[in-house]
Amino acid sequence: MPLSAPLIEMRGISKSFGAVKANEAVDLSVAPGEILGLLGENGAGKTTLMNVLFGAYAPDAGEILVQGKPVTINSSADALAAGIGMVHQHFHLAPRLSVLENLLIGISGRSGRIDRAGGLARLGEIGRQHGLTLDPDLPVSALSVGEQQRLEIVKALFRGARLLILDEPTAVLAPTEVDGLFAALRSMSAQGLGIIFISHKLNEVRALTHRCVVLRHGRVAGRVDAPASTTSSEMARLMCGHEIVPPARGPSTPGAAVLTLEGISTSGHAGTPLRDVSLFVRAGEILGIAGVSGNGQRALADVISGVRAADAGQMTIAGKMVSRFSPREVQALGLGRIPEDRMTTGLVTNLPLADSMVLPRIGTGAFSRNGLLKPDAIRAFAEAQIKAYDIRCPGPMTRAGALSGGNLQKALLARELAFDPKVLIVSQPTRGLDIGAARFIHEKFLDMRTKGCGIIVIGEDLEELLMLSDRIAVMYEGRIAGTLASADATVARLGLMMTGAEGTA
Amino acid sequence: MFRLEARTSTPAWFNLALPLLAIGATLVLCSGLIALAGAGVIEAYGVMFSASLGDSYAITETLVRAAPMIFTGLAVAVAFRAKFWNIGAEGQLLAGAVASCAVGAIPMPGPLAMFLMAVAGAGAGAAVALIPATLRVKFKVDDVVSSLLLNSVIFYALMALIEGPWKDSFSGYPISPPIEESANFPVLLEGTRLHLGVLAALIAAPLIWFLIVRTTLGFRIRVTGENPEAARYGGIHVERVLISTALLSGALAGLAGVGEVGGVHFQVMSDISPGYGYSGIVVAMLARLNPLGVVPAAIFLAAVMTGAEAMSRATGVPAFLSEVIQGTALLAMLVALLFTAYRIRRVGAAR
Ligand SMILES: Nc1ncnc2c1ncn2[C@@H]1O[C@H](COP(=O)(O)OP(=O)(O)O)[C@@H](O)[C@H]1O
Numbered sequence: 001m002p003l004s005a006p007l008i009e010m011r012g013i014s015k016s017f018g019a020v021k022a023n024e025a026v027d028l029s030v031a032p033g034e035i036l037g038l039l040g041e042n043g044a045g046k047t048t049l050m051n052v053l054f055g056a057y058a059p060d061a062g063e064i065l066v067q068g069k070p071v072t073i074n075s076s077a078d079a080l081a082a083g084i085g086m087v088h089q090h091f092h093l094a095p096r097l098s099v100l101e102n103l104l105i106g107i108s109g110r111s112g113r114i115d116r117a118g119g120l121a122r123l124g125e126i127g128r129q130h131g132l133t134l135d136p137d138l139p140v141s142a143l144s145v146g147e148q149q150r151l152e153i154v155k156a157l158f159r160g161a162r163l164l165i166l167d168e169p170t171a172v173l174a175p176t177e178v179d180g181l182f183a184a185l186r187s188m189s190a191q192g193l194g195i196i197f198i199s200h201k202l203n204e205v206r207a208l209t210h211r212c213v214v215l216r217h218g219r220v221a222g223r224v225d226a227p228a229s230t231t232s233s234e235m236a237r238l239m240c241g242h243e244i245v246p247p248a249r250g251p252s253t254p255g256a257a258v259l260t261l262e263g264i265s266t267s268g269h270a271g272t273p274l275r276d277v278s279l280f281v282r283a284g285e286i287l288g289i290a291g292v293s294g295n296g297q298r299a300l301a302d303v304i305s306g307v308r309a310a311d312a313g314q315m316t317i318a319g320k321m322v323s324r325f326s327p328r329e330v331q332a333l334g335l336g337r338i339p340e341d342r343m344t345t346g347l348v349t350n351l352p353l354a355d356s357m358v359l360p361r362i363g364t365g366a367f368s369r370n371g372l373l374k375p376d377a378i379r380a381f382a383e384a385q386i387k388a389y390d391i392r393c394p395g396p397m398t399r400a401g402a403l404s405g406g407n408l409q410k411a412l413l414a415r416e417l418a419f420d421p422k423v424l425i426v427s428q429p430t431r432g433l434d435i436g437a438a439r440f441i442h443e444k445f446l447d448m449r450t451k452g453c454g455i456i457v458i459g460e461d462l463e464e465l466l467m468l469s470d471r472i473a474v475m476y477e478g479r480i481a482g483t484l485a486s487a488d489a490t491v492a493r494l495g496l497m498m499t500g501a502e503g504t505a
Numbered sequence: 506m507f508r509l510e511a512r513t514s515t516p517a518w519f520n521l522a523l524p525l526l527a528i529g530a531t532l533v534l535c536s537g538l539i540a541l542a543g544a545g546v547i548e549a550y551g552v553m554f555s556a557s558l559g560d561s562y563a564i565t566e567t568l569v570r571a572a573p574m575i576f577t578g579l580a581v582a583v584a585f586r587a588k589f590w591n592i593g594a595e596g597q598l599l600a601g602a603v604a605s606c607a608v609g610a611i612p613m614p615g616p617l618a619m620f621l622m623a624v625a626g627a628g629a630g631a632a633v634a635l636i637p638a639t640l641r642v643k644f645k646v647d648d649v650v651s652s653l654l655l656n657s658v659i660f661y662a663l664m665a666l667i668e669g670p671w672k673d674s675f676s677g678y679p680i681s682p683p684i685e686e687s688a689n690f691p692v693l694l695e696g697t698r699l700h701l702g703v704l705a706a707l708i709a710a711p712l713i714w715f716l717i718v719r720t721t722l723g724f725r726i727r728v729t730g731e732n733p734e735a736a737r738y739g740g741i742h743v744e745r746v747l748i749s750t751a752l753l754s755g756a757l758a759g760l761a762g763v764g765e766v767g768g769v770h771f772q773v774m775s776d777i778s779p780g781y782g783y784s785g786i787v788v789a790m791l792a793r794l795n796p797l798g799v800v801p802a803a804i805f806l807a808a809v810m811t812g813a814e815a816m817s818r819a820t821g822v823p824a825f826l827s828e829v830i831q832g833t834a835l836l837a838m839l840v841a842l843l844f845t846a847y848r849i850r851r852v853g854a855a856r
């Protein structure tokens with residue numbers, strides 16, 4: 001446990017972007033061997049504060065001390081020289097280069113030569129110490145997201161970081177990978193490394209950190225000295241400024257099946273293919289799909305969304321057979337889709353938000369006629385949804401990419417729900433969202449359920465699935481390993497089925 | 506110390522300010538070369554200006570030169586919007602010129618001939634552009650490389666034609682037979698070379714703007730260019746959009762060739778285009794891929810080209826300066842575009 005003088009200290013840090021005060025008079029310190037949790041809702045200023053520490057932004061006021069001495073950090077090179085390493089939310093890796101080459105970028109010996117052998121040795125050493133093993137010769141593009149993150153951590157250690165900043169590292173990880181990450185972080189902390197761990201998942205913070213700083217609207221809203229013995233609801237109150245109650249799932253009588261899959265199999269393409277998948281969702285019912293990611297969830301979502309055709313099997317939507325598997329066909333039959341990856345398959349970040357909001361229905365009478373767009377209708381639609389869903393943005397012509405994750409997710413939800421889908425398929429609906437935004441999304445799903453929509457939620461967060469679903473199907477290696485009524489499902493039982501250990505038809 | 510910081514939004518006035526900034530920077534940078542060539546900078550730019558925009562005849566000459574670059578600029582702007590990297594406007598222009606010249610040489614009523622020349626030229630340009638687009642869609646062949654290399658293929662094919670089977674038997678030079686006189690595009694202003702094709706170019710720009718901004722095809726082109734994955738998931742046939750874009754882009758570049766044959770040269774020769782296809786890239790970039798911006802951008806480059814010739818006669822600065830200015834303008838614009846995504850911030854001032 002930490003006892004010694006602080007490794008780094010930030011005093012009175014303020015940073016504004018125009019009128020937005022991202023950080024205001026923030027104090028924070030980390031001691032050697034300490035894991036500090038940095039908590040806060042989206043937009044609370046966590047990333048900005050860490051970017052100041054890492055030299056990406058110059059603070060408007062305040063100072064940074066490293067081992068008691070004031071320092072000026074103007075670049076990431078300065079930060080690294082001061083022993084500060086950061087793993088960003090979006091990784092900074094060269095995808096075509098190998099693991100080892102990525103480690104050695106920017107590091108060369110005095111003669112300008114690259115020390116491959118030395119790098120290899122250090123890589124092995126770091127891997128053994130903290131359980132962060134990586135194949136040095138694999139190209140980064142072949143690594144999973146979890147492995148890329150591991151490489152980012154190793155990179156920071158390789159450069160001699162004594163303080164490691166991790167910006168929402170678990171947002172991209174599967175539950176099993178989270179365990180591995182925590183083990184590595186604990187091992188580093190035991191060796192005297194300071195760690196700043198950003199998250200808004202309270203159970204993670206409680207399990208891992210020694211101390212917490214909670215930010216709200218750029219200010220320190222509270223400090224928690226013993227996270228393990230503080231309740232989640234107390235911390236949630238600090239983060240949001242008010243109580244958060246999970247929405248209640250009332251009873252509902254499911255109607256006829258609105259989506260059925262019969263013996264669907266796929267082949268080719270990336271990812272795990274589907275093998276003889278049969279399932280159904282009824283009107284007014286939420287079906288959860290649990291499973292460790294990479295067990296065919298992507299293929300399942302793609303087939304249902306009409307992006308990938310099934311090689312065998314049949315699918316019906318609202319009683320009608322899907323014949324061609326195109327996004328337009330399934331949409332015309334009444335399917336709404338909220339993609340897993342908002343930025344890549346959902347929105348067009350460089351175009352106005354309004355364009356993304358009408359994208360899937362641009363060819364329909366609502367937004368165009370005889371090949372001519374209806375700009376007024378598009379604008380009015382976007383404005384109405386922005387209002388109805390309280391999407392925080394300057395207006396429908398704002399670049400979609402400028403919105404925060406929670407607001408983007410609301411926009412995607414709005415664009416689908418506006419057309420009263422009979423079936424809704426969503427993947428990881430609240431990944432990366434804070435408690436307030438997640439709560440809003442959950443409420444909308446439950447509303448839709450009451451209104452008679454059939455919903456499939458693909459997710460890895462078992463607690464979320466248990467809260468939302470009427471039934472939960474578990475995917476394992478491209479098959480449905482079993483389906484449970486949510487009354488019979490527990491985290492433990494689902495967890496077992498997800499490893500392929502138990503099957504219940 | 507200065508540093509680049511990412512912007513979250515780009516002010517609208519940047520669209521106008523950046524090209525002007527780029528042009529200003531270009532003229533300043535190139536004044537050094539003029540001085541090196543031993544001429545007065547002010548005098549040289551003065552001659553350039555008066556020779557290209559100084560009187561109404563000069564203006565018509567500049568417009569005649571701008572017309573093909575409006576077409577190639579539009580071709581590139583449309584293609585780049587979809588991120589179909591068409592570097593082949595030069596070859597598509599040449600193909601359009603050859604096809605329209607072949608059609609124009611057939612005796613028929615003038616208006617019909619002009620119409621068929623345009624159809625043939627646009628069709629030929631589109632057919633050429635289809636090659637790199639198909640290679641990309643079907644086999645993932647890099648469109649930059651394939652469209653660029655096709656330019657040489659078409660250029661030498663044209664040379665082979667006009668030095669061989671298609672050579673005008675009444676001329677000692679490697680040029681094609683002329684088109685019928687009735688197929689010559691009408692002149693709009695007596696005593697100038699301002700021809701129908703120039704008007705067509707000026708009309709094409711707002712039409713293409715309308716297509717990009719107000720039609721579903723334009724919407725699909727924009728979305729496909731910015732995020733093909735989101736487009737695909739949104740039900741857009743990305744391959745089909747790329748092919749349509751290529752056809753449209755090639756047709757526009759082909760029309761540049763039609764105008765040169767029908768309104769300026771009345772036949773095909775090896776130097777029918779002094780690189781109008783490549784200039785189209787500069788034009789489109791200066792216009793920030795906005796079809797309406799293509800017109801002033803093309804006029805600027807045309808003025809530089811006509812002006813540079815006059816300047817070289819008057820001051821002895823080599824006319825190659827026009828190409829240097831074009832290249833510098835492209836680089837300046839690419840640098841200026843950086844400011845749409847980043848701002849410059851002074852660091853260390855807070856301390
Ligand atoms: N580069 C930037 N330009 C303008 N505003 C920004 C920028 N970066 C962050 N912000 C704003 O600052 C606030 C804090 O953002 P951020 O630090 O990313 O929060 P968090 O990481 O806690 O979600 C938000 O309101 C955000 O919109």
Ligand SMILES: [Mg+2]
Pocket residue numbers: 043046047048089167
């Ligand atoms: Mg953040």
